[in-house]
Amino acid sequence: MVPAAPPVVVVISGPSGVGKDAVVHALKQARPDLHFVVTATSRAKREGEVHGKDYLFVSRAEFESWVQRDQLLEHAVVYGDYKGIPKQQVAEALDHGTDVVMRIDVQGAATIRRLLPHSIFVFLVAESEHALVQRLTQRKTEPMDSMLVRVQTAKEEVKHMKAFDYVVVNREGALAETVQTLSAIIDAEKASVRRRIAPPGVI
Numbered sequence: 176m177v178p179a180a181p182p183v184v185v186v187i188s189g190p191s192g193v194g195k196d197a198v199v200h201a202l203k204q205a206r207p208d209l210h211f212v213v214t215a216t217s218r219a220k221r222e223g224e225v226h227g228k229d230y231l232f233v234s235r236a237e238f239e240s241w242v243q244r245d246q247l248l249e250h251a252v253v254y255g256d257y258k259g260i261p262k263q264q265v266a267e268a269l270d271h272g273t274d275v276v277m278r279i280d281v282q283g284a285a286t287i288r289r290l291l292p293h294s295i296f297v298f299l300v301a302e303s304e305h306a307l308v309q310r311l312t313q314r315k316t317e318p319m320d321s322m323l324v325r326v327q328t329a330k331e332e333v334k335h336m337k338a339f340d341y342v343v344v345n346r347e348g349a350l351a352e353t354v355q356t357l358s359a360i361i362d363a364e365k366a367s368v369r370r371r372i373a374p375p376g377v378i
């Protein structure tokens with residue numbers, strides 16, 4: 176009886192260590208109706224990560240050839256490693272009418288904002304600097320100096336919050352709550368009248 180809601184792109188961003196991967200992983204279990212973009216990266220696989228599921232782990236040379244062939248929606252060097260969003264995955268999901276979720280660092284989110292301005296931009300934060308430090312420490316994937324850079328960068332990145340539509344606090348031990356909030360945001364956006372009545376291509 177009313178126009179269908181067009182598929183949406185949800186961008187989950189935030190400083191390193193706030194829990195983007197953990198949140199996206201849990202959201203995936205809760206929302207099989209969404210397409211989760213598998214980001215390409217040149218960084219080394221962390222324990223337990225699976226190629227094609229968590230990331231597309233590629234060599235720097237392979238990554239560079241994708242850039243040359245314009246196969247990435249956006250890419251950036253994040254803490255010394257390439258990360259990028261394969262264009263085709265996003266286009267195919269949207270063509271099928273499926274909502275798309277992508278996790279991206281703060282600089283990458285700015286690029287997506289220019290390319291796909293009607294996406295839903297979510298800024299994920301930890302409840303405190305202390306909690307962020309604890310998460311990075313417990314993850315044990317970076318040496319101390321690189322961890323300190325991440326904490327310092329996080330303080331700068333928080334200033335970009337204004338450019339986002341939502342801020343979600345990923346509290347210690349409350350991953351399920353974070354996922355619930357994100358899921359509610361997506362549902363609310365899908366129910367938005369503005370999205371339903373916009374001319375095709377505008378959203």
Ligand SMILES: Nc1ncnc2c1ncn2[C@@H]1O[C@H](COP(=O)(O)OP(=O)(O)OP(=O)(O)O)[C@@H](O)[C@H]1O
Nearest residue numbers: 191192193194195196197310314346347348349350
């Ligand atoms: N709500 C939470 N409570 C406790 N621990 C959490 C929570 N969310 C994430 N973590 C843990 O914090 C650590 C950092 O999370 P994660 O690797 O998902 O961060 P990230 O934002 O993806 O970081 P990066 O951008 O560096 O990849 C992980 O060990 C993860 O299991």
